[in-house]
Amino acid sequence: MPPREGIYGLLAEFNTPTELVQATEAARAAGYRRMECYTPYPVEEAAEALNVHTNRVPLVCLLGGLMGLTTAYLMETWVNVWSYPLNIAGRPLFSWPAFIIPAYEWTILFAGLSAAFGMMALNGLPQLYHPVFNAPNFRNGATTDKFFLCLEAADPKFSLTDTRAFLEQFPAVSVVEVDH
Amino acid sequence: MASGHEHHGNAHAHHGPRVLPANLAAPEVLTAWRTRLLIAAVLFALLSVPFAFSHEGKNHLLRAYLMGFMTCFGFAGGGLVMLMLQYVSGGKWGLVLRRPLEAMTRTLGLVAVMFLPVLLLMKHLYQWALYPTAEATAQALAAGAIDAEHAMTANAKRVMLSPSAMWFQSLVVFGVLGLFAFLLNKWSLQRDADPEAGTQASYDRWRVKFENLSGPGIFIYVVMLTDAAIVWIKSLDVTWYSSIWGLQFLVGQGYAVLALSILTVILLSRFEPMKSILRTTEQHDLGKFAFAFVMLNIYLTFAEFLIIWSGNVPDEIPWYLNRIHGGWWVVCSADFIFHWVIPFTLLLSRDLKRNKNKMVWLTCWMIFARCVDMFWLIEPNFSDAAGNLHLHNNIGILAYITVPATLLSLWGAFYLTQLKARPLLNLNDPHVEEILEPEHAH
Known part of the structure; x- marks a missing residue:
């Protein structure tokens, strides 16, 4: 398989889980489905907002x-x-x-x-490579005190400009592009 | 998860803590339910009357009465031990069930009165009561009414199994259980009336007080129940030995009490205040707890069967042979399927445990399964039924349906009266705040 190129998604960084959950709920309400939350500890509200409760x-x-x-x-x-x-x-x-x-x-x-x-x-484990680690702020914060929401480019609703504008309306510390 | 809650507990208005209704009294609908149960009791009692005129009918009525009594005792005594268990273990499930469990313990007086007919008519039930002395036993042996094994074991167990010993043991059992039930119920009201209610000091004082009574209480209950189960039920077959018998009844009681308390809180949750008190989270936890009892119950019963099957000793196996041969295989298999297969497979499902209507049906089914088990334990003890389940010229066996139904309806009506007597939530408890917190989808 040739290496995948281009954009994996847009990664928004939040300081508190509350902001993350609100942004996730809004993203879901806006029609985004291909997205994921990354938190240093389990945040059940985030799982709820992602609606990932039924699994196999x-x-x-x-x-x-x-x-x-x-x-x-x-x-x-x-x-x-x-x-x-x-x-x-x-x-x-x-x-x-x-x-x-x-x-x-x-x-x-x-x-x-x-x-x-x-x-x-x-869960797709073991997974030796994940694109979000390409974002330097993710590597520093995801396992300590930062909360991330990634809207993935695979989502039909994804658009580099609109999605960025959508994420920037929230009190995100940063919104960065993540490459594959 | 604790740290997560601190960060964003109040973030969403729709996720904020709920408000407890001002009126915590049980809903008025309990009166209607009680009337229905009383009507059912009268109907089943009327249905039972004709059996008295059938062949062996009076004996069957009495045996069926014993079964009904033991099932009611299971709720009253089992309610007591479950009440003590939730005091020592803590947990939100215990707070939700506390008032229903207290109501069950306050039926002990009625259950003690229910036992009087068994005490007065014991010589029609227990062989050791019919031949209460060594001379009577020797005469019965000579006349061929009993065999040598029965005569010898009856003589060896005379200290425990004689009419006066039966009265004494029954009085002690009801006296001790009554004392524990009295104290736990009294303190529960005092706890709410505590002038310092709501402070950490009050929480701690009451928690320790209840724990100190309940810890030893659970042990004493197990001893009492072991004795009661041996004298009241096991001694129907004087030759039978089993050291796990008391625990089997204990687990059976836990099974039935959990089913009844889940049924109670779910039915009550259609109305305030239980509507605000019972969260899906606690219902789910209670379902998991019931699942554990389903497992423990089959574990104990099957382990005993397997040990006796492996040993294959002539002293022990007749008890099972009487309950497997001659048509009893059907009841035995039904017992296994009703008691274990159905609740086990259904309770595996997370969605079912969180569904109110389905849990109502399942808990009713579990109580029914307890009755089937009790029938299988009691009836084959008697020589006309051992290894010979038959309806022909034995129509009185149907009393095992109507008489326990009468007693259970009567007991249920009294239970609802007791349930109505107190607010449905014990307020002076730190868990109250927790059950009002928003739910998380676990």
Whole structure:
């Protein structure tokens, strides 16, 4: 894939989360959708303003759990009935009550791992390069005390001049262009 | 998140703290609900009457009565332990549930009165009460009414299982629980009437006072419940041993009490003041808590089954065989599906936990599931039903539907009376401010 060129988006820097949330809400109201907030700690109002609450992690978690359940149960059945049948105190080879606990443990294990790795995958991690780090003020502030809103050029509504004017109406410390 | 709130707590007018209604009294609609429950109680009582004239009908009425009593006791006693639990654990969920839980504990008097018929008619329920002495047991053995195992275990357990011991243990259980319920309810009103209410000193003083009573209280409750569950229910089969029995009842009570309290606050939230008090956040938390009880309940019941299944000892397995063979397999499977599969799969969903209407249906279902479980625990103890579930010439078994429904409706009416007696929120508590804060979509 050839390297992507041009503008990634416009990055507005704010001093307080309140300003960030207000700007995000306004941007959403104005029709922007391809945007992201960057904060040094979780700001739930920002997530709310971005409307990112429904995601596919629960589905991945559920599927992982079901996979663990069936894998363990079928494996136990295969081992005990066909692969290595043992007569244990005269009980039937298919002793389903005894299979439940390991199957349950595998359900939890697979569900937990799927949730963790699924979350990372859906977040696009691991990610070795992200264009916003091209902005020097982002590198200095994003992990300490600054709050950023990036309106991305991929948004159909994005226009270098209009979007810049839109962002400048807020009390932003700066609005900078971010290159790919 | 605390630092985030400090920065922009008041930034948005529509996100600001809500105002508590001036009138915190329970809504008038409770009177109408109570009337409906009383009508239901009368109807179910009338429906129960014909069973008395069927074959073995009177016995079934009494057994069904015991089941209804134990379910009501589960709400009163379970309400008490949940009330103490929220005092020691703290948390906003506890503040929201406090007044409904207090109302449940104030029904203990009614539940104690409900127990009188069981005490007076105990020889029709418990084999050890029918043959209360060693001589009577020996005669019954000689006459072939009981077998040697029953005779020997009955004699060995006589200290605990005899009519006078039953009276004594029941009095102690109700006396001790009543004392705790009395103190917790009295202090709760005094806490609100505290002249220093609203100050940190007052918060701390009351918090410590409630914690010091509730901590030991939870332990004492578990001991009391273990004893009560053994004498009232487990001793229906005098040969049965189980050391986890008390805990199983404890968790079952927690399951039912949470279901009923969630049902109560959600139904109340259609009206002020609960409309302003109950946030989706707390409802979601309560749903997660109920989910934990669903898991814990199946964990204990299945672990006991698995241990006994693995041991495969002739002393222990008949208890399960009586509850699996002869048609009981249907009830046993239904118990598992109703009690665990359905609430578990549904409560996995975040959206369902946050949905008021769906939670109303689910909590009603959970209370129904408790009744199915109680039926499965009680009825197979009796020789005509052990390993032989049948309706033919045994129509009285349907009393297990009508009699508990009567008692539960009656108890529910009294619970609503108690709920109406106090404001729906305990005001002198630092959590009050927190539940009025804006919600966050977690």
